Amino acid sequence: MDLRAMLQKLDTAIKTVYKTTKKEYKDPLQGILYDITPVTGAVNNIVTLNSVPGMREFKSERKHGVADNTVHTIAPRKWESTLDVEREKIEDDDLGQIPNQTRVMTTKSGRHYGALAVAALPVGFTANLSDGKPFFHADRGNLIPGAFSAGTFSKAFDALVGMKDADGDFINPIPTHLIVGQENREEAEKILLREKLDNGQSNTNYKRVELIVDPRIAGKAAFLVAAKEGMCPLTIAERVKVGAPVAKTDINSDRAFETDVFSWGLRGRYDAAYQAMQFIVTVKGS
Known part of the structure; x- marks a missing residue:
């Protein structure tokens, strides 16, 4: 050998x-x-x-x-x-x-x-960045309180498209993906993947963004991302x-x-x- x-x-x-x-x-x-x-x-x-x-x-x-x-x-x-x-x-x-x-x-x-x-x-x-605030903070406009729902999804969507730069000018990011864990999968599918609502009306959020369910994400938080802006979050x-x-x-x-x-x-x-x-x-x- x-x-x-x-x-x-x-x-x-x-x-x-x-x-x-x-x-x-x-x-x-x-x-x-x-x-x-x-x-x-x-x-x-x-x-x-x-x-x-x-x-x-x-x-x-x-x-x-x-x-x-x-x-x-x-x-x-x-x-x-x-x-x-x-x-x-x-x-x-x-x-x-x-x-x-x-x-x-x-x-x-x-x-x-x-x-x-x-x-x-x-x-x-929770962890502060160099400016003394966490990455997700109401002052940054990227934190929506409350449980994940169609209503809070719409608020998140409006907040993302309404983002401004340091000079106060709109930067107009386009939301592309919603990232959730297993705990929010069912609600996210209701928001994005149903063509009709329970009352029979058209779902205006139908395929509005792409849904990603990643089991590595724990808890009830959901993350709306604009992924075509030249850099990621x-x-x-x-x-x-x-x-x-x-x-x-x-x-x-x-x-x-x-x-x-x-x-x-x-x-x-x-x-x-x-x-x-x-x-x-x-x-x-x-």
Whole structure:
């Protein structure tokens, strides 16, 4: 058995599966709720969050990290995901699940940008930005109180199309998408997908915007977005894009000697940041 040759073959297979899976997956909220901004350093109004599934924050070693829910100027954090393969599985050619595990790792890393953006939404009600107010605030015109309904949807629509710039001039954003979680799915479908109301009259909100139901969004809040204005409400500040898995397969390394484990890891540096509050209005819910 040539262990080095088997490791090289496995490395090629893992990277091929990663490349194929990476092309297949696109987060449904990318280009709508968030876009991606390459950055070279610190970023204003960046969001640090904990308990976001997928990639894990990279601390002093590859393990779970913890960050406070705060908003301030920092450099994008490091994230990692690691696939370990025991030496015995390679020696016994017991590698049937490795491609599937690679697909899962790759898909989760692809979802991580969206997971960070979704996790930033509830923080936007409470954490102050550099101007001393949360991202969603009545003074910004992007916060509608009350339960989500046809009435509050109309108020959100009017608030979004009525947005003004810092000089008080109308910017006329066009609402394109309503984003809700499972708790608001039924009400959102009633508002947007019925041609007729219960009284038989035409539904003026019928397909007025596109509905996105994303199970990652918890609670009763709903978010109306103008997604064709040149930038999205949130962005992923991307310092280092997640690249192909890096192999740790040196059979003479101390780790291989002590643990009989070889690893393939993903790494990136990025974080969610608030970007364009004038292109989103939320109905907070109750």
